Every structure is written in structure tokens, then in C-alpha cells.
Amino acid sequence: MVETVVAMKLPVDEKLRIKKQRVLPLAVTGNEKRISIVTGTHGDELEGQFVCYELLRRINENIECLKGIVDVYPALNPLGVDSISRGIPMFDLDMNRVFPGDEEGPMIESLAKEIIDDLSGSDYCFDIHASNIFLDEMPQIRINEISEKTLVPLAKLTNIDLVWVHASATVLESTLAYSLNSIGVPTLVVEMGVGMRITRKYGYQLVEGILNLMKHEGLWDGPVGEVKMPIISSDRAVGYMNSNTSGIYVPECQNGDIVKEGDVLGNVLDPLSGEIAEKIKSPIDGMVFTRREYPVVYGGSLLGRVLGGETS
Amino acid sequence: MRKEVIYSLPSPYRDDLKVTGYRFGSGKKSACIVGAIRGNEIQQLYVCSQLIKKLTELEEKGAIVSEHEIMVVPSIGHHSTNIGKRFWSVDNTDINRMFPGYDEGETTQRIAGGVFEQIKDYSYGIQFASFYMPGDFIPHVRMMETGKQNTSLANLFGLPYVVLRKVRPIDTTTLNYNWQMWDCNAFSLYTSKTDKIDEISAKQAVAAVLRFLMRMGVIRYNSHSGYIATIIEESDLAVVRTGTSGIYRRLRFAGEEVCMGDPLAEITHPYEGNVIVTILSPCDGIIFFSHEKPLVTEHEIVFKIIKRLHE
Numbered sequence: 001m002v003e004t005v006v007a008m009k010l011p012v013d014e015k016l017r018i019k020k021q022r023v024l025p026l027a028v029t030g031n032e033k034r035i036s037i038v039t040g041t042h043g044d045e046l047e048g049q050f051v052c053y054e055l056l057r058r059i060n061e062n063i064e065c066l067k068g069i070v071d072v073y074p075a076l077n078p079l080g081v082d083s084i085s086r087g088i089p090m091f092d093l094d095m096n097r098v099f100p101g102d103e104e105g106p107m108i109e110s111l112a113k114e115i116i117d118d119l120s121g122s123d124y125c126f127d128i129h130a131s132n133i134f135l136d137e138m139p140q141i142r143i144n145e146i147s148e149k150t151l152v153p154l155a156k157l158t159n160i161d162l163v164w165v166h167a168s169a170t171v172l173e174s175t176l177a178y179s180l181n182s183i184g185v186p187t188l189v190v191e192m193g194v195g196m197r198i199t200r201k202y203g204y205q206l207v208e209g210i211l212n213l214m215k216h217e218g219l220w221d222g223p224v225g226e227v228k229m230p231i232i233s234s235d236r237a238v239g240y241m242n243s244n245t246s247g248i249y250v251p252e253c254q255n256g257d258i259v260k261e262g263d264v265l266g267n268v269l270d271p272l273s274g275e276i277a278e279k280i281k282s283p284i285d286g287m288v289f290t291r292r293e294y295p296v297v298y299g300g301s302l303l304g305r306v307l308g309g310e311t312s
Numbered sequence: 313m314r315k316e317v318i319y320s321l322p323s324p325y326r327d328d329l330k331v332t333g334y335r336f337g338s339g340k341k342s343a344c345i346v347g348a349i350r351g352n353e354i355q356q357l358y359v360c361s362q363l364i365k366k367l368t369e370l371e372e373k374g375a376i377v378s379e380h381e382i383m384v385v386p387s388i389g390h391h392s393t394n395i396g397k398r399f400w401s402v403d404n405t406d407i408n409r410m411f412p413g414y415d416e417g418e419t420t421q422r423i424a425g426g427v428f429e430q431i432k433d434y435s436y437g438i439q440f441a442s443f444y445m446p447g448d449f450i451p452h453v454r455m456m457e458t459g460k461q462n463t464s465l466a467n468l469f470g471l472p473y474v475v476l477r478k479v480r481p482i483d484t485t486t487l488n489y490n491w492q493m494w495d496c497n498a499f500s501l502y503t504s505k506t507d508k509i510d511e512i513s514a515k516q517a518v519a520a521v522l523r524f525l526m527r528m529g530v531i532r533y534n535s536h537s538g539y540i541a542t543i544i545e546e547s548d549l550a551v552v553r554t555g556t557s558g559i560y561r562r563l564r565f566a567g568e569e570v571c572m573g574d575p576l577a578e579i580t581h582p583y584e585g586n587v588i589v590t591i592l593s594p595c596d597g598i599i600f601f602s603h604e605k606p607l608v609t610e611h612e613i614v615f616k617i618i619k620r621l622h623e
């Protein structure tokens with residue numbers, strides 16, 4: 001059943017509504033575990049939309065196999081998704097920097113608080129992102145090192161390519177995932193694909209992983225396809241490639257490529273002179289897992305990331 | 313006055329982004345003043361331009377005390393200003409969420425890092441800042457409670473209010489916070505406007521900075537002594553919200569004294585023209601913030617009031 005989590009009147013004849021779909025097992029015992037799938041926090045990230053669709057389709061197709069409660073929130077930032085705006089359109093605010101929210105705070109913070117209240121009590125949560133319009137990401141789960149113990153075992157079930165355990169930073173405490181993890185809702189942040197596009201292959205891959213986690217944790221006893229083991233980043237170097245010039249970036253690599261330190265992975269071109277402004281080389285041996293898609297670059301623009309270590 | 317480019321960044325299709333610093337006096341790095349970090353901070357840019365004009369005159373008269381250097385950086389975010397944007401022109405990131413910056417990082421981290429390197433070693437750091445809520449503020453000095461803040465110094469600006477803000481995770485990447493981490497006494501000055509120029513509060517801001525520099529012994533200057541500030545905790549302000557959405561008309565403005573029950577604003581039905589809600593003041597006090605746009609959503613903060621304070 002579709003439920004409205006929060007509604008708020010906009011100035012002229014419209015309400016902002018954050019909706020969710022709740023799917024219940026055919027016979028409810030009252031002891032079900034609950035999993036929440038959240039996406040659409042950043043309005044320009046659409047990969048999660050296909051995941052929502054496909055997951056619900058798979059569950060509905062075998063509804064008798066459902067043993068837990070599934071809540072699907074396709075758009076935490078419906079105005080942003082609807083208007084190709086990464087942030088919340090009226091405020092130019094990153095919605096993933098206002099959690100855990102505050103009832104007494106500005107409107108957006110009170111929305112954030114209601115979202116957290118609605119999600120609290122979930123036994124598992126997936127927070128699905130799709131990078132941004134600039135970068136294509138190999139399907140990966142990002143875990144703040146402070147939640148490593150709880151989350152890595154769950155992430156291993158999700159059929160993702162890579163689990164990236166990263167250092168904590170104070171500023172990340174205002175994310176949805178941080179807030180949920182800190183109130184005891186284990187939340188896995190997925191980054192995959194690229195902004196403004198849907199990569200169906202990644203969608204199918206993640207849905208299989210979500211169903212696998214549900215099966216493992218007793219929320220699902222239906223069919224699950226083959227599931228692979230992710231690479232875990234712990235103790236591996238992550239090499240960053242940032243541009244040092246401005247121009248047009250044309251990559252010469254694919255995500256998943258195994259590369260050696262010094263391999264040229266792309267070039268920054270100068271369209272006004274016809275010359276290569278900068279050759280971009282891999283800083284380490286490893287596997288490319290982030291690749292810049294958007295060509296215009298400044299000094300500092302991230303062009304790619306390579307995960308070091310044994311990856312084959 | 314010495315004018316120099318303190319940071320530059322090549323652009324693929326536009327002129328280089330050049331951040332300019334104006335230095336007055338020489339010797340110990342005493343005070344640094346930063347203006348528009350975001351593209352819409354027009355008032356902040358204007359205030360800096362007026363301050364630079366004034367400091368140039370003072371320097372010509374020999375009024376900068378020897379062994380003191382003042383630097384003013386009027387704008388960092390003008391690549392955004394020039395195209396009518398608030399945040400960084402390419403990826404919409406906020407330079408004031410990138411401090412202390414990182415010279416190997418993303419573009420706006422590099423800008424923040426490159427500028428911060430030049431401005432971090434001053435004893436006093438003053439930023440003309442802006443807030444994301446659209447409206448007017450009472451001019452005030454804002455400080456973050458990092459444990460290193462010094463409210464008695466904030467009082468020396470002679471502005472009527474000093475506001476203390478509890479540090480939240482999101483604040484840890486601002487210029488103000490990082491200045492404090494570098495043992496610089498950091499102050500954010502809020503004048504009444506952001507994307508429009510308000511002459512009166514601009515003059516007040518310039519006067520406040522000159523007064524502060526005079527009192528710290530950085531310039532020789534005579535000024536009115538200003539106010540002895542009332543110190544307020546941001547969390548103590550009374551918050552007034554819209555009960556519904558619609559066309560918004562404010563009746564009262566920042567700085568005005570109100571009584572409990574006074575009408576503050578009206579919300580009119582956007583189609584039918586009748587007043588659907590009259591917003592009343594929940595307390596006696598002085599209006600600290602007043603929302604300005606013609607439309608409001610439900611649950612929006614439209615006023616903040618300093619409780620139980622009289623003019």
C-alpha cells in the first residue's frame with residue numbers, strides 16, 4: 001500500500017509528498033523484520049528508481065515468498081527528482097546534509113526529522129545513490145569505518161562489486177546513513193552508475209543482492225540468482241586521479257580495468273590548441289572503479305579512482 | 313595599499329578565477345577580512361569594496377599602526393556571481409563548505425585550500441557571511457562555540473548583538489570554524505541583506521570593522537563607540553512558522569520591537585485573495601530575522617525573535 005510519509009503545502013495549489021510503498025507478507029505474524037529501500041535524495045541520481053521498480057516487481061511476482069516487511073521510498077527529494085535538480089530546488093540545499101533533522105529547525109530539517117522517524121525501527125536499510133552527473137561508479141557500498149563491524153558482513157551479501165570502508169569525517173555526520181546507523185538501523189550506502197542515467201545491468205545486480213540479504217536474514221524465501229563476493233577495500237590503497245589543468249577529459253579506460261601504475265587512463269584535451277593538456281596516469285597498480293563521464297574539467301576535477309592491491 | 317592575486321585557477325572557457333587580496337600596512341599579520349565567498353553575496357562584496365576604499369584613505373593618512381598588516385579579500389566566488397549562481401559554477405558545490413581545503417582535492421577544495429593558505433595566519437579573521445534563509449537580519453556578529461571563541465572580543469565591533477551558535481557537523485568545513493582551529497579569532501558579520509545592497513547596514517558593517525581594528529590597535533581612528541552587545545544563544549531565539557502556504561505579506565521587520573499577539577505577517581490564499589492566516593507574535597521581544605519572499609511553504613520559518621528584550 002502506498003503511504004505518505006510527510007506532506008507539506010507548497011505556495012500554490014500543490015503539496016510536496018514523500019511517499020513509500022509498503023509490502024507485507026500474505027500472512028502477517030507481527031514478528032516480521034523490516035527492510036527499507038531509500039533513494040532519490042539527490043534529484044539527479046536515478047539508478048535507484050529502476051532498483052525500486054525491479055525489486056517490487058520481483059517481490060510481487062512471488063509475494064508468497066515474502067516473510068518480512070518491505071518499505072520502498074523512491075524519492076526522498078521528489079521535487080529534485082522531478083526537476084533534474086540535485087539539491088532541494090527552492091533552497092539549493094544538499095538534502096544529505098540535513099540529517100538527523102530537527103522538528104524545531106527550518107522546514108527541510110523538520111522534513112528530515114520525519115523521514116528519520118519513519119525509517120527508525122527498520123532492521124535494515126539500503127540508501128541508494130548514483131554518484132552524480134560527473135562520475136560513473138562501479139557498483140559499490142561505502143561504509144564509514146566506525147560502522148565497519150556491523151555493516152561489512154551485511155554488505156558481503158549484496159552482490160556488489162566493491163565494499164569501500166572509508167575514514168570518518170565530522171561533516172558526514174549529517175548524512176541520512178550516519179543518522180540511521182547511529183540510531184541502530186544498519187544502513188548500507190550504495191553508489192553505482194552515473195547521474196541522470198539508468199544502467200539496467202547494475203539495477204538487476206543490486207536487486208539480486210537485496211533479495212539475497214533478505215533471504216539470508218529471513219525476510220524472503222523466494223528465488224535469488226547467483227551472488228558474487230565483493231572486494232573489500234580494507235587495507236587497500238585507493239588512488240585518486242584529479243586533473244591539474246582545465247580542458248576536456250576523454251577517458252581511455254573502463255571501470256573494472258586492471259591497470260599498472262603509470263598507465264595512461266585518459267587525457268585532458270585543449271580544444272582551442274588541438275593539444276593534449278595533460279596525460280592522466282594511474283597513481284597505483286589496481287582496478288579502476290570510478291571513471292569521469294562529464295568532459296569539462298577544471299584543476300581539481302576528479303577523473304577516476306583506482307583500488308590498489310590484489311584484485312583479479 | 314598593495315593589490316595582489318593571492319590565488320588563481322585556470323578555467324577551460326572563461327578567464328582565470330583570480331582571488332585578489334588588498335594589503336594595508338606591513339608587518340605582523342593582524343587582521344584578514346573576507347567578503348563574498350558565494351556568488352549571491354552582493355552586499356558582502358559591496359561592504360568589502362567600501363572597506364577597501366576607507367582603508368586606502370586611512371593608509372594615505374598614515375593611520376595604519378606600524379607592524380600591522382590588514383588584508384581584505386573582497387570576493388572568492390565571483391565566477392558564480394558573474395553568471396548569477398550562488399555556488400561553484402561547474403558542480404554547484406559551496407566553497408564555504410570546503411575549508412580548510414586540500415590542494416590535491418576537488419576544484420572547490422583547491423580554491424578553499426589555496427585561499428586559506430594565504431589567510432589562515434592572521435590574528436583576527438572577519439567574514440561577511442550570509443545565511444540560506446531569505447530575509448533580513450539584525451546586523452550581528454556570529455561566533456561558533458568551538459571552545460576557542462572569545463565573546464568579549466566580539467563585543468568590540470560595537471554591533472548591537474553577538475550570536476553564539478552551537479557547532480554542528482555541517483559547520484566544521486566553514487571558514488569561520490577553520491580559522492578558529494588555526495588559532496585565529498574568527499567572527500562572522502551578518503548585515504541585513506545578501507543579494508541586494510542595503511546602504512545603511514553596509515555603512516554599519518564598515519564602521520564596525522574599523523571600530524574593531526581601532527580597538528585592537530591596528531589602526532588610528534576615531535569612531536563612535538557603538539553598542540555594548542547583547543549576547544544571544546541562537547537556540548534561545550523564538551521561532552515563528554507559517555501555519556500554511558500561500559502569498560506572504562510581512563507586516564513587521566527585523567529590528568522592530570513586538571508584543572505577544574501582535575500581527576507579524578499575513579498569508580493570503582493564492583487564488584481567492586482572502587487572508588487565510590494572520591501570524592501572531594508568540595512573545596514580547598525584538599525581531600531578529602524576518603522572511604522576505606512573496607511566497608511561503610507550510611512550516612517555513614518566517615520570524616526569529618529575541619525573547620523578552622526591549623529596545
Ligand SMILES: [Zn+2]
Pocket residue numbers: 041042045129130131
Ligand atoms: Zn547521492
